[in-house]
Amino acid sequence: MANRVGSEHHSRSRQLTLLLGSVLLLGTLLAWWGTRGHRRLFGEPLREPVAAEDTVLPQVMPEESALLDRGSQISERQCAGCHKMATRSSGPSYREIVSFYRREFPTSAGNSDLRSRLAAAVTHPRPGWGNFAPGPSESALSLDDRIALASWILNSVDRDKNAGEGVGK
């Protein structure tokens, strides 16, 4: 192979350059086609992917998140001694509380209404339902604090319920 004559040598390096060039061109075409957003593939419409480039993911708003944060802190500081998420403690569980207030006022639907009812109830103005000892009346909580606490309770109960269903599946 080393003693090939010049012209043969020349045509061969031309072939190699041609091969290299055409292969790179093909690669460029593939790359161009493959990085564009397509709605169809070979005529078939494609389903939109869930988390594609421009999709806006559902988000928790910062102010809402701050509210939950505050509620969580208050609950830990002032409520956790007697109330648990799902299990009966010296006070009813949050789950029980939420379903109690839902049941009590079945006609008025909607979460925000439920939230204001809970916000009104967190200071134990109406103690002693369901054979529980009456809770202490926390008059020190501001209206904002009570709303934060109610929001946190509703949010946590929902999350807890979803998690529970997830396990059962």
Added chain:
Amino acid sequence: MTKSAEIASYRNERGNTQSLGALPSVEYGLIRAHVFASLATLVFSVLFGILVATKFTFPEFLGGHGWLTWGRLRYNHTQGIFFGWLGNAFLAFLYYAVPRLANRPVLSRKLGWFLFCIWNFAVVLPGWVLVAAGFSQPLEWAEFPLVVDAFVVLAFILMVFQFVLPFLKARLSDLYVSAWYIIGGIIFTMLAYPVGNFVPELVPGARGAAFSGLWIHDAVGLYVTPFALAIAYYVIPATTRRPIFSHFLSMVGFWVLFFTYPLNGTHHYVYSAIPMAAQKGAIVASAYLGMDVILVVTNLLLSLRGSSGTASKDVPLRFVWFGVVSYLLVGLQGSVQALMPVNRVIHFTDWVIGHSHLAMIGFASFCALGGIAHLWQRIPGTRYNERMTNWSFWLLAVGLTLMVTDLTIAGLVEAQVWQSSAPWIDSVRAIGSYWLVRTLSGLPILAGFILFWTSLVTGPKLSEATISETRRVTSEDVAAFEDGSTASHEFSLTGWLSHAHVIAFGAGVGFFALSFLVLAILPGKELADEIKRVAPVSMPTLTASEQRGRVIYGREG
């Protein structure tokens, strides 16, 4: 092995100062040990695979013992193939080829046995046992737990001393392309392995996944592919006794591989949370990678032109030929399936499982088997049964073709159902029979591998005469490679290329580092910024059951 057997007539590679030299000593004991270790672990790994496949059809199969569950068996299947089978097979080939390519023996026999023990008794066996006992790492191609990973890194560092040093000491001005692949494969795997195994443990979420994704592809591209190609580039000229078609194409193929392969990783996460620019960059690299495969395979197949008689008669060469053709198919398939419109359809389907089996059996295993059968006939004290090797070839070829075709169609069926609004379980019902065929296709593959093993321990014992005969063949091997490198002058550029080894190597390492910068570190930073911008002020903490589920999911795959 006798001293006289160690030394054989050998034409010096440079051929100018001395025309006769001695073949540097070859560690035959280590070759045999690695070959048997590779085949034993191969049979176990394939058995794991068949059990896993059976569970698709009969979910209750093997009951509920933790160590017989689907996830753990699958981890052991892939890691067994990766370390046990391919690792040992590649090491056996290195002990045979490196002394011939570098014209020097490997560094040390003691180091060799130490490496053998680490590889098999500190990596493969404890890895399997730990995974079965529920200690693993939920990262793809990194399923063995961290303690095992440490030994893998140690093994690769030792491999640098054992196999790369002889090349550096030899100071050859022209390295044959197999040597390039061997050096590149060892060094880049040593660098890439910790990034895929340790970094995701420290960097959480999608940012860690970006690192893990790079390793997933580096495992195939910088470990499996270079060694398999080194075998193909070695066996073809050594059997046909004709040089490689074009040394220029060999070198272009090598460098494009080492430039584009590391940039591919993120194509496993198309349409994920990783920034789109990084995903698209990886797709572009994947397209060019497929083109590089065309160049490499063209070069290899053109080297076989006019030797079709040899290829059909010589079974090892036929194995390698099958491997090379599979490489073309799997490379082009991989290139196409990384493209966004295609990936959107086939992602998560069984098509991808077909693709990985075409790569790991069709390409890597066929090349490795070809390499083993080739060297087995050329080392002393072995038996070789050509008829059985031939049967093994056909069983494997039929089993693999059936499996890949079946999984590819199954993937398209799944894709079709997933594109419709039918519930997911409909796709499971639709491909139930395909899963059964896939399991059955594993049986000829298992039989083929067992037969191959048998062919190496039965049959006539190769006599001293045959060995010295093949020894002369060995000197022909090197002559063939030498012609290959003289052929490099076919291209004016190659003069420059051959003097630019160091620059090119620096560029290779630079590109490798760049791949981590552009595909993992920068996207990770962007992702971190985005998370900071949109994340809730306080993330709700995981409940105890969520926390537990997370651990179980990681452990069981």
